[in-house]
Amino acid sequence: MIWHYRCPQCANAREAAWDDITHEMVCPDCGSAHYPPTPGQDHAAFVDGESWPSEMEDEVVAQHGSACAVPGCYREHTTLVPRLPYAKGGRSSVENLMPACAEHASSRGQGEYNEWLARFAKKAPDIATSTITITATDQCEMPAQMFGQIVGVHPVAGQISLPGPFPSGTRLVFAAPLVPGPANRLVFYYEWGLDPGESCRVILGSWPRTGMPAFTEGFGSTKGYTTNDHRAGACQENSALLEMVLPDSKDELWVAAVWVQAQSEGAIITNYYLAAVVDQPETDAF
Numbered sequence: 001m002i003w004h005y006r007c008p009q010c011a012n013a014r015e016a017a018w019d020d021i022t023h024e025m026v027c028p029d030c031g032s033a034h035y036p037p038t039p040g041q042d043h044a045a046f047v048d049g050e051s052w053p054s055e056m057e058d059e060v061v062a063q064h065g066s067a068c069a070v071p072g073c074y075r076e077h078t079t080l081v082p083r084l085p086y087a088k089g090g091r092s093s094v095e096n097l098m099p100a101c102a103e104h105a106s107s108r109g110q111g112e113y114n115e116w117l118a119r120f121a122k123k124a125p126d127i128a129t130s131t132i133t134i135t136a137t138d139q140c141e142m143p144a145q146m147f148g149q150i151v152g153v154h155p156v157a158g159q160i161s162l163p164g165p166f167p168s169g170t171r172l173v174f175a176a177p178l179v180p181g182p183a184n185r186l187v188f189y190y191e192w193g194l195d196p197g198e199s200c201r202v203i204l205g206s207w208p209r210t211g212m213p214a215f216t217e218g219f220g221s222t223k224g225y226t227t228n229d230h231r232a233g234a235c236q237e238n239s240a241l242l243e244m245v246l247p248d249s250k251d252e253l254w255v256a257a258v259w260v261q262a263q264s265e266g267a268i269i270t271n272y273y274l275a276a277v278v279d280q281p282e283t284d285a286f
């Protein structure tokens with residue numbers, strides 16, 4: 001596998017065996033000693049052929065996320081596809097590759113990248129007729145009045161991966177893709193249970209997928225989340241509601257996620273609803 005890059009000093013085209021890029025090179029044009037740039041340092045550098053080193057795939061995922069790049073598809077990627085097809089001069093480089101699931105990768109073909117993506121574009125849901133989508137395995141009943149006076153809701157369903165690690169004692173319940181659109185509230189209704197004498201904290205958060213915070217330092221310095229605290233006294237199970245205000249409408253892909261913080265495995269969330277709510281605007285009284 002040959003690595004094609006430009007000399008960091010004179011910018012002339014150079015090449016090296018991929019296995020040798022950790023070795024110092026000397027440019028025959030300008031005489032400078034240098035180490036070839038990595039895929040993360042030079043997104044235009046490329047390797048021959050239609051395969052790529054794992055380091056390049058890691059950088060593509062770091063740039064675009066691990067889910068399939070096709071709008072509306074939230075499956076984990078299994079391969080990479082070229083923006084500019086190989087038959088038309090495309091190369092295996094960070095700037096030309098995008099993550100894709102197996103199904104969508106098989107349909108890439110030799111057409112224009114944006115035209116290919118447009119084939120999978122889905123019409124936004126009609127918020128006047130949308131219904132709440134249950135993301136739990138077991139359905140639970142939730143009184144409609146808990147949502148307040150609303151115009152409609154956006155479905156929040158499916159699963160999306162969320163990289164850790166998370167703070168000690170914190171367990172991810174689920175993470176789901178979310179397109180806020182005109183919604184202004186995120187509402188999470190759930191049933192919880194605890195062992196006698198135990199306590200837990202339930203955390204609801206939502207962020208743009210391209211701006212996810214690092215959770216290793218805990219949630220204290222992180223914006224975009226809200227919490228409920230529960231303690232098992234006389235009551236060891238109950239239902240509760242969490243809600244948070246969403247920022248101004250965004251059409252980009254967001255992530256909604258729920259965690260449980262507890263000292264033992266006795267804290268559980270069984271059934272739940274998650275919905276992005278569009279509130280009915282207030283009218284002035286006459």
